[in-house]
Amino acid sequence: MLNITLLWGQHNTVVTVLAIHDDSPLIGTTLQPVEQSSTAGWVTNMEGKAYLNITQPTLIRVSSIGYLTIEKLISPGQSIKIKLEEDVLGLEEVVVTGSFVPTTSARSLYAVKKLDASIIEARGSVNLGDALQTQLNLKTIQDDVLGTRVVMQGISGPNVKMLIDGVPLVNGAGGEFDLSQINMNNVERVEIVEGPLSVQYGTNALAGTINVITKNYAANETSINPNAYAESVGQYNADVVFAKGWKNLSVSLSAARNQFDGFSSTGERKENWIPRTQYLGNVKVKTSFKSLNITGSYDQMWQDGISHGNATSSFNNRTGRLSEVANDNYFNTRRLNGSLIVDGKLSDKQYIHLVNGVSRFKQSSRKFIQDVIDDVRWLSTNIEDHDTTSFTTWTFRGTYVHGNTRENKGAYITAGYEASINTASGGRISADADGSVNEYGLFTAVEVPLSAKVKVQPALRYIYSNSYDTKDIDFLGADLPLLPSLNIMYSKDRKFDIRFSYGQGYRTPSVRELFYEFIDANHYIVGNRNLQPEVGHNLNASATWRTTIGKITAAFTPSVFFSQIDNKIDLIQILDRETLPDEVPKNVPVARVYDNIPNFKAYGINLAGELVAQNGIRLSPGFGLLARSGSEADDKFFRSYEANMNAGYFLKQMDVKFNVFYKYNGRISEFARKQDGSIGVLTLEDYHTLDASLSKTLFNGRLFTTIGAKNIFNVTDISLTGDGSKGLVLQTGREAFYPISWGRTFFIKINYTIQ
Incomplete structure (x- = not known):
């Protein structure tokens, strides 16, 4: 107004x-x-x-x-x-994900969800998995060894592009990214775009993109920010950030230590959530040259974890008597991310964005035999019990934009390139693996304002792979390796807008999916060199209506999507044990192989709202429907429902904010055709989660404290029923339940700023 x-x-x-x-x-x-x-x-x-x-x-x-x-x-x-008028709905906040130039949330062609630092702090989020837990149309999946994974629009983690400041991250153990390895201690915001961004980011962007934006520090700013976090389950974290700014230069250094003691819901020695210790370090340097910004960053994570085994009575040859003996696996994980980014205006009508980055994941595992009674251990003598495997991704991407980049003031054209080089090595990568799996792309887009209210952006990406014939994309039926996308936006006076997007996705199998080999007395999990690339199509449509009702500012956003993926790559259970190689025991409990699933489909309907009152109350309700199908389900759709409500109340007189985060997760089913031709269905039962917190600033804003309770309903293990293969929970190795959380806990988080 x-x-x-x-x-x-x-x-x-x-x-x-x-x-x-x-x-x-x-x-x-x-x-x-x-x-x-x-x-x-x-x-x-x-x-x-x-x-x-x-x-x-x-x-x-x-x-x-x-x-x-x-x-x-x-x-x-x-x-x-x-x-x-106050921007209570964040219309003027700058977003970068999906856009070729930075723009505001209201003007972006994509519906960008944002989790800013205030939400991250209010949730007491230690890592990215914590921050995403109550988001609509996202589901976090926990594994006792592989960590926390994400499912977006009903599609699992390998198809979700993970970025830090626009730089792709390599996936880790299990072929998916462990969200617990992204620490929130120096994060400004998280941007989420649902649906394929394959033209912008290439492979792995079929389901959507999650971009973690780290903090920048202003010129002439000097600050020291020590932080501490404690949670009653046995989680103790501490970090510190040093930042110093000069006229054209800023430097920030951060270090963190995260300690988790592990948790077992069954009371057994084997935990659902394994103990781990993380050490993290980061350095970020930003300078400017005329109108260009040059940013270099380096992140390193060290993580040690122990997967304890259940102890059984066994004769200990070393002591000569009966004892309690267990198999313990020790995991040593290293993650490295480095980048050099150049962006800014060359002139009033020329903008460039250059990204050069490397992401490396390395994990070593060792098995020890532990005598629980005498508290002694010794290294397993089996060679297959010890392994070091690493995965590396190099990314080189450049974007050039020409035209008036201020939206609705004229057309502009974008041209760019990208190279993604992916390698793997180690004991669980086949010795005769065919080197790296690389992808190269050229892309272009044209944004045209058809009127003051309507703008259109068609885009194309040319793809070349050193391992696959990308002509299978078959653009316009002409055997052309071109990925198209189309975005249309109608906007009226910040009060109403409609966004429509279509995108085609393409994902070549990863090195892991092609050449992985994990074979021992208990496992037979192997890659498949005959895998075909995934080719997908996605339609998204959303509308936002903003209005003022008395002293309440409100926004309502309905959205729908439809995805279809042919040759979707999944890790499936080997039902016919007779097909296993002769050297593998026929009673091996885990026998799986990567394979293509034809004609996977998913659709969803979501309704989200935002209500902000002048008295300090903020409500964000949401409801979602997800339906998934595929050829193995005889085209029958399996539906799941979810609802959430995030609420906050700011008591200005006391400078205190109260927060509540609720989510209902409906029953979700996985499906696969069994050996007799019938459809096997495995269902995870529904559950509710509820968190609450209170935040308060002290000492003129220098001290920020949050106390709260997580998982107030005390959810731990949720039942798995049915006889299907595991699907989303494929790698948990459990038949009767799935570990959702470690139960009700209480936490305190303290942030202090010295300037």
């Missing part, structure tokens, strides 16, 4: 900018001529006033952090009061 009062003057052009809700002056508001260079402009003083030296009527853009940007035609000699 814009409220403008004109006061005519004779000599000066004076603009006073106020907040609409209480007429307080907005200090530091920028006023910038729309049609001139971005370097021109003015800033309001302590009274919210700016003095403009204009000689003709000029269209001025008025921007203030946390408020809606407006444009106003101002004439010389005017004195004008402009009142800005």
